[in-house]
Amino acid sequence: MTGQVQGKVALVTGGASGIGEAVSELLAREGTSVAVTDVDDLRGPEVVARIKKAGGEASFWHHDVTSEERWIEVVAEVMKRYGRLDVLVSNAGIGISVPSITEMSLSDWRRQTAINLDGVFLSVKHCLPVMRKTGGGSVIMMSSLAGLRGAAGLSGYCATKGGVRLFAKAIAMECATFGDGIRVNSVHPGIIDTPIWGKIPTEAAGAGQNAPIDPEERAKVATPLGRAGHAEEIAQGVLYLASDASRYVTGTELVIDGGMFAGGIARRV
Numbered sequence: 545m546t547g548q549v550q551g552k553v554a555l556v557t558g559g560a561s562g563i564g565e566a567v568s569e570l571l572a573r574e575g576t577s578v579a580v581t582d583v584d585d586l587r588g589p590e591v592v593a594r595i596k597k598a599g600g601e602a603s604f605w606h607h608d609v610t611s612e613e614r615w616i617e618v619v620a621e622v623m624k625r626y627g628r629l630d631v632l633v634s635n636a637g638i639g640i641s642v643p644s645i646t647e648m649s650l651s652d653w654r655r656q657t658a659i660n661l662d663g664v665f666l667s668v669k670h671c672l673p674v675m676r677k678t679g680g681g682s683v684i685m686m687s688s689l690a691g692l693r694g695a696a697g698l699s700g701y702c703a704t705k706g707g708v709r710l711f712a713k714a715i716a717m718e719c720a721t722f723g724d725g726i727r728v729n730s731v732h733p734g735i736i737d738t739p740i741w742g743k744i745p746t747e748a749a750g751a752g753q754n755a756p757i758d759p760e761e762r763a764k765v766a767t768p769l770g771r772a773g774h775a776e777e778i779a780q781g782v783l784y785l786a787s788d789a790s791r792y793v794t795g796t797e798l799v800i801d802g803g804m805f806a807g808g809i810a811r812r813v
Contacts, residue, residue, distance in 0.1 A: 550575030558636030572600030581607035609663030660704035680725020716795030734801025768803030
């Protein structure tokens with residue numbers, strides 16, 4: 545796929561770690577100038593430094609995706625620096641787990657919704673106008689396997705990621721109606737070995753004890769392919785959707801989950 549994102553400019557939220565980090569680095573390797581945004585002021589500049597050391601172009605912005613005022617500032621600064629925006633990867637998100645929905649506080653519900661759903665709404669609201677001026681592009685919203693099916697202990701997370709899935713479809717139809725050349729799709733990772741799993745206790749996932757989940761161990765029994773995915777494998781899917789190779793793809797969902805959604809657990813012999 546070398547060259548198909550050459551010369552493009554991408555904004556990646558939550559770009560300092562996990563999937564966002566892998567996406568930022570891969571897009572940069574493939575010739576995209578990357579605006580890495582995150583609230584992590586330590587890791588964000590480190591991602592940018594690695595990209596530049598490898599010969600790519602990137603810049604970091606501190607960015608609370610729940611703040612509309614900050615969205616206005618970041619988009620304006622990205623346009624001032626790069627002059628265009630071709631790709632939006634709305635990736636920033638959190639996962640809050642509880643053994644039962646009756647134990648979730650309203651403040652946690654609202655915080656998760658603010659980041660996972662409001663942040664995606666604001667990303668589209670403020671990036672679409674400048675992407676239209678650019679002449680079109682690709683919006684990639686990071687959902688989850690939890691946006692396609694329920695998961696005990698993750699009801700709030702499922703609600704937000706399911707919302708992202710349908711929001712992507714609605715905005716895809718809106719952009720197609722406007723004929724603005726902007727495609728919109730969602731990506732649905734399964735069990736991916738990223739730092740977010742260290743924040744989900746096994747009790748909430750139905751394992752009966754309150755300890756961090758080992759994604760590799762969980763994937764061995766929960767995933768037909770028998771292993772956890774890697775952030776770089778999700779990044780490859782994002783690269784496809786960002787590139788001209790996917791120019792006829794909009795309003796759809798790319799599931800990258802080792803077969804979990806297709807048929808659950810496949811017993812291997």
